[in-house]
Amino acid sequence: MVFVFNNDTKETLLAENARIAATMLSRMVGLLNRSNLASGEGLFLDKCNSIHMIGMKFAIDALFLDKKGVVVGMLENFPPGKISKVFFQAKSCLELPAGTIANTGTAVGDKVSHKEV
Secondary structure (H helix, E strand, C coil): CCEEEEECCCCEEEEEEEEEECCHHHHHHCCCCCCCCCCCEEEEEECCCCCECCCCCCCEEEEEECCCCEEEEEEEEECCCCECCCCCCCCEEEEEECCHHHHHCCCCCCEEEEEEC
């Protein structure tokens, strides 16, 4: 399944070709088997309030969302080898290509929505 993610507050497109990692295995693998994340792609991690970049080959942007889809934390250009802090209010994380947060003007407090396409 492919999903579109929008920043409803800023009326901007975050990802038009995003996948959802809902199982334990798909969350553990995440983007580890990828060499990049193209513009418009994304990975949504359900039940997630922190991420790690151990074994990753490229930097990403990450939006941490509460149960209503409100951005409660952000990581911009988060590099390989790092472990994020825990965003205790977060219930999910949307991983995006590095630069997406800046390009869309996304900020803490913005509302994010998604739909299947």
